[in-house]
Amino acid sequence: MPERSVVVASAHGLHARPAALFTQAAAKAGVPVTVAKGGRGVNAASILGVISLGVEHGDEVVIAVEGEGADAVLDELTALLTTDHDAS
Secondary structure, three states: OOEEEEEOOOOOOOOHHHHHHHHHHHHHOOOOEEEEEOOEEEEOOOHHHHHHOOOOOOOEEEEEEOOOOHHHHHHHHHHHHOOOOOOO
């Protein structure tokens, strides 16, 4: 399963808005996606799961994608996490 380590750029981490954008993109991918912090992984399409990880600004997470088109999905999700969605 291809995976990628990403440092979260949003100033307040993966709180409601950035987490929603991330989980919606993961769900839209149509393949299994997990995100992990500190060895604990959750379904990346689950907003409650993602928020429960307590991801803060500057934390490193690992995204793993299973299935066809995994690299493109990783690229899209990485772009979301490396963008500061809290900037005005």
